[in-house]
Structure formats: structure tokens, C-alpha cells
Amino acid sequence: MIIRKNEYPQYLQLLKKNPEFKDFTSEEFAVIQAKMRVRSYPKGQLLFNQADPRANFYFLAKGLLKTERTDESGNEFFYEFINETKGFPYRGMFHDHDYSYSVTGMTATEIISIPMADFESLLLKNKKMMRNVILEMGQIINENENQLQLMVNSSASSRVRNGLKVLGQSIGKPGADGTRLIPYPITLIELSQISGTTRETASQVVKELVAGGQITYERKYFTLLNN
Structure with missing residues (x-):
């Protein structure tokens, strides 16, 4: 328009x-x-x-x-x-x-x-x-x-983790509590494309990071937590 x-x-x-x-x-x-x-x-x-x-x-x-x-x-x-x-x-x-x-x-x-x-x-x-x-x-x-x-890493899971780090550094917004919110919705398919891997691998790594208290992922919004 x-x-x-x-x-x-x-x-x-x-x-x-x-x-x-x-x-x-x-x-x-x-x-x-x-x-x-x-x-x-x-x-x-x-x-x-x-x-x-x-x-x-x-x-x-x-x-x-x-x-x-x-x-x-x-x-x-x-x-x-x-x-x-x-x-x-x-x-x-x-x-x-x-x-x-x-x-x-x-x-x-x-x-x-x-x-x-x-x-x-x-x-x-x-x-x-x-x-x-x-x-x-x-x-x-x-x-x-x-x-x-x-991103130059032979391990697909490491590339996903580093892909999230890249997102945090490039477009993340810092919070007062040390967290870093990525203020745009990112799908698992988009994360897999950034990381050069499959959606399934990206999904599995995200689940592991959420379970480990390193990130949150709600309604397609990532928050990288201070650990």
C-alpha cells in the first residue's frame, strides 16, 4: 500500500x-x-x-x-x-x-x-x-x-543452538533481568533454515533447551534466558 x-x-x-x-x-x-x-x-x-x-x-x-x-x-x-x-x-x-x-x-x-x-x-x-x-x-x-x-559446525544440534544465538545477537531485545527477547515470531521451519538443518532437528533441540531452562518458546516467540 x-x-x-x-x-x-x-x-x-x-x-x-x-x-x-x-x-x-x-x-x-x-x-x-x-x-x-x-x-x-x-x-x-x-x-x-x-x-x-x-x-x-x-x-x-x-x-x-x-x-x-x-x-x-x-x-x-x-x-x-x-x-x-x-x-x-x-x-x-x-x-x-x-x-x-x-x-x-x-x-x-x-x-x-x-x-x-x-x-x-x-x-x-x-x-x-x-x-x-x-x-x-x-x-x-x-x-x-x-x-x-x-554456523560453521558439523553438528546439526549445535547449529540450531548457535542459530538462536545469532537471532539473539542480531534482532534480540535485552531485558532488565538479563533475558533477551526475539520480538518477532520465528517458526521452527525458519529456525531450521537459519541453522541449515531439518525442522525435526530444530524442534528437538528447542524442546531440550526449554526443558533445560535455557529458553522459552511461546506463540512462536523465543526468549533466551540468563543462565
Whole structure:
């Protein structure tokens, strides 16, 4: 659903408060406001597919997205989550002509889009913003490397445990009592995909962790407990 333009000022303020956008000038934000579009999408909506033309840069105003990539053999695998108030895709900036992964909504979402050519043109004129982009890309690389280290394990049960740890680190919200709530519903099938194993294995490991007092899993919401 298209968000009406009279609501755009609130979304522009969201961009201005975000570290990824804060160093654009007033004139540059005026360009962004003129070029940007805001839409809401239902859960499960495919935003773009791998190999689609890289037409837009996006900013997730509300919700949660997941990215997936298909290898040369046609096998799909989980890539990463995109959190609320994050921009994407940074991969292929100034170079790629197509998107390198597909993006799907894990929840209902609200997304700001800016034509990629306009966004890259603004970056080229603003050294502070270019530095912000480089820092953000470095952070994404670090997070992906840490995730990969956790998930490279021959034991399927260990991958499920580490998959939950990845979820806690990437999208979990800390509680005052040391717990960490994953504030989005995650099915056992999705957990198995993240962990590179079967639903049955994921289900068994989750049951063991619940019985051991390490997590709770209620109505598809995980809470990692402080142990």
C-alpha cells in the first residue's frame, strides 16, 4: 500500500535521526524528500528478487526483513536479517547492476525507497556520508563473519543452538533481568533454515533447551534466558 505524501515528513525525520543518514545537508534531504517513496507491505511480501535490476536503495522504517541468496547450483540459503531503521542494500554499491540477494518481509513492513542512482549521486558529493556508508559496510561484514563462525559446525544440534544465538545477537531485545527477547515470531521451519538443518532437528533441540531452562518458546516467540 502506498503511503500518502502528506505523511512523508515523519519518515524524513526518521531518516534525519538515523546515523546512516544524519550527515546529509538540508539541500540533500530536500532531494531525498522529492525522490523518495514510502509503502507498506504485508508479511511475506517479496520486495525484490536476486538478479532484479538494482533500482532502489531502501530504508526499513518498520518491521523485519530477511535476505536469501541462491548459489550457482540453485540452492537457497539464509543470508541475514535486516533490522528496523536500517538501510539496504550496501552490497554492490557503485558497482553492481543487479541485486545480489532477495528480500522478503518477516513481518508487515513500512519501507522508504530512493532511486539508487540518486542516492549514489548524493553520496559522491558528501564525504561525511561516504564515510558513514563505509563504516556501515564494515559493520555488516563483521556481523556476517561472526555469524558464519557460529554456523560453521558439523553438528546439526549445535547449529540450531548457535542459530538462536545469532537471532539473539542480531534482532534480540535485552531485558532488565538479563533475558533477551526475539520480538518477532520465528517458526521452527525458519529456525531450521537459519541453522541449515531439518525442522525435526530444530524442534528437538528447542524442546531440550526449554526443558533445560535455557529458553522459552511461546506463540512462536523465543526468549533466551540468563543462565
